[in-house]
Amino acid sequence: MIKVEGLTKRYARTVAVDNISFEVEKGQIVGFLGPNGAGKTTTMRMLTCFLPPSEGKANVAGFDVVEHPMEVKRRIGYLPETPPVYPEMAVDEYLDFVGRLKGISNADIKRRVDDSVAKCALGDVREKLIGKLSKGYRQRVGLAQAIIHNPDVLILDEPTSGLDPKQIIEIRDLLRSLAGDHTIILSTHILPEVEQSCERVIIITQGRVVAMDTVANLTNRMRGSEAIAVEIESGAGNPTVSEAQQRLEQISGVSRVLAKEPKDGRLRFEIESLQGRQIRADLARAVVNAGWNLSELASVGSSLEDIFLQLTASEQKSALPAAPAEPETPAEVQPQ
Amino acid sequence: MKNIFLIAGKELKSYFASPIAYLLMAAFGLIFGFTFYVATRDMIRLSMQSQMMGQQQPMNVNDSIIRPLLGFAGTITLFLVPMITMRLIAEEKRTGTIELLLTSPVKDNEIILGKWLGAMLLFLCILGMSLINIAILFLWGKPDLQPVLVAYLGLILQGGCLLAIGEFISTTTRNQIIAGGVTFFVCLLLYLLNWFTAFDNGVVSQVVGYLSIVTHLDNFSKGLLSIKDVIFYFSMIFFALFLTSRSMESLRWRS
Numbered sequence: 001m002i003k004v005e006g007l008t009k010r011y012a013r014t015v016a017v018d019n020i021s022f023e024v025e026k027g028q029i030v031g032f033l034g035p036n037g038a039g040k041t042t043t044m045r046m047l048t049c050f051l052p053p054s055e056g057k058a059n060v061a062g063f064d065v066v067e068h069p070m071e072v073k074r075r076i077g078y079l080p081e082t083p084p085v086y087p088e089m090a091v092d093e094y095l096d097f098v099g100r101l102k103g104i105s106n107a108d109i110k111r112r113v114d115d116s117v118a119k120c121a122l123g124d125v126r127e128k129l130i131g132k133l134s135k136g137y138r139q140r141v142g143l144a145q146a147i148i149h150n151p152d153v154l155i156l157d158e159p160t161s162g163l164d165p166k167q168i169i170e171i172r173d174l175l176r177s178l179a180g181d182h183t184i185i186l187s188t189h190i191l192p193e194v195e196q197s198c199e200r201v202i203i204i205t206q207g208r209v210v211a212m213d214t215v216a217n218l219t220n221r222m223r224g225s226e227a228i229a230v231e232i233e234s235g236a237g238n239p240t241v242s243e244a245q246q247r248l249e250q251i252s253g254v255s256r257v258l259a260k261e262p263k264d265g266r267l268r269f270e271i272e273s274l275q276g277r278q279i280r281a282d283l284a285r286a287v288v289n290a291g292w293n294l295s296e297l298a299s300v301g302s303s304l305e306d307i308f309l310q311l312t313a314s315e316q317k318s319a320l321p322a323a324p325a326e327p328e329t330p331a332e333v334q335p336q
Numbered sequence: 337m338k339n340i341f342l343i344a345g346k347e348l349k350s351y352f353a354s355p356i357a358y359l360l361m362a363a364f365g366l367i368f369g370f371t372f373y374v375a376t377r378d379m380i381r382l383s384m385q386s387q388m389m390g391q392q393q394p395m396n397v398n399d400s401i402i403r404p405l406l407g408f409a410g411t412i413t414l415f416l417v418p419m420i421t422m423r424l425i426a427e428e429k430r431t432g433t434i435e436l437l438l439t440s441p442v443k444d445n446e447i448i449l450g451k452w453l454g455a456m457l458l459f460l461c462i463l464g465m466s467l468i469n470i471a472i473l474f475l476w477g478k479p480d481l482q483p484v485l486v487a488y489l490g491l492i493l494q495g496g497c498l499l500a501i502g503e504f505i506s507t508t509t510r511n512q513i514i515a516g517g518v519t520f521f522v523c524l525l526l527y528l529l530n531w532f533t534a535f536d537n538g539v540v541s542q543v544v545g546y547l548s549i550v551t552h553l554d555n556f557s558k559g560l561l562s563i564k565d566v567i568f569y570f571s572m573i574f575f576a577l578f579l580t581s582r583s584m585e586s587l588r589w590r591s
Contacts, residue, residue: 045435048435048439049438049439050435050438050439050588051588051589052588052589070441070443073439073440073441073442074441076439078435078436078439080432080435080436081432082431082432084431084432084433084434084435084436085433086346086350086431086433087431088350088353088354089349089350089353093349097342097346098436098440100338100342101339101342101343101436101437101440101441101442102440102441103441145436
């Protein structure tokens, strides 16, 4: 449904998105995970034809974003970071306007508005001015706006930001009910969020994709597997790098052996176990049985976990001061 | 086409959802009514004076009231336009709703024309306030209708031209105050350009004078409908809207 190849966005001095590629199948929910400034929003803006890419291709719902933007726009629903609502309009009126803007015919418009009001639980406030609504309701109006024309692809930039826990659960349920018919990409910086609502995760940081996998695989790798650093003395009677690597790979329970730069006359490897397997004893035995000198065997955190830690750590720092920056009711309509 | 009207309708509703539309209409109605009162009073005095002195100078309602008044309305337009256009796109950029418009299946030009049309409709509503006074003249006097219509056409064309310029300036910033201020000074400059030609008739002066919106409005308020002036306004509107569309496109590359 979505196919991205080598997508790059360059600004005068910075590269916001650097050569990313991924694919999303129809009906999937995919999470974009990354710290602030990682390029999530820029990527989404390119997918929605808001920004043209500097390089690379993006194909959304069967159409190229540069060559056929109109066709793409017809088939996407987009919720930007701040919901694009007009505070001086009532919810009903706003959805009617957006619906028509998205090309819904006069005959269908009422039904579609009712439908998205119902789906986003906006029944109580549909006649209120959007400017008078709380942040959570405004977010839901933004979501209602994105789904009103029943698009093939939904692109949601932090759909749960600013919501209370109950509302977050409601939005999650809503997203899950929408998946299947719709392909959904949502960005977030909250790890549990991804675990709960997404099937696949794309982790990006500094404009690059650093990991891309199903949630199950990622969490398994994070929780069940361990990474172990092994150092073996080289020299007489000891193996070459490739010999040692081959030997280590044969041990049952090992999923991956990474040879690192030898140091101080020692061969160094980083070994990842399969999920839930304890391989340290087997490793030690294998090395000793081969007659080599084992000089070190230590557990290291998995690289994936490092990424997550790095992400969540930088997130916590930036999330706190960012929160009060969005007042409950910003002054939109200033008397001029 | 449908989208243009959709956006224009939304713009007009937004104007009337905030005090701005009522404020501008009231202010214009008040100022126009005041000048109307003064002009009518003076004309009545003058005609009575000339009658008493035995001069049989026919006083013409068109020449002594309608023409100066509608000419003055053209000047008030300079103040109205920035207040109408300042929010057009700057506001959308500030609140992020521009992302909604630009990711909807609507062409940039439809957005631009729709917004311009919405501003035009508000401008017509404001200008409509002056009809109250003009109607009084038609009820109790016998002014010629045709020059009045031509003068209104001139005002509408001038308004359209300045609104298009204002819309262009509104795309260049997300700050409404800046958009409004710059628009005002640009309008003022276009208005003052004909001073350049007051005592000089060189080629440069003629070109500069041609660009002044006042030169063309003068003809209209005299009741002269010349194709040259109509073309001037239409080409200015087209040019300003063209700049707007370029500027909108550059939004995508820069933002």
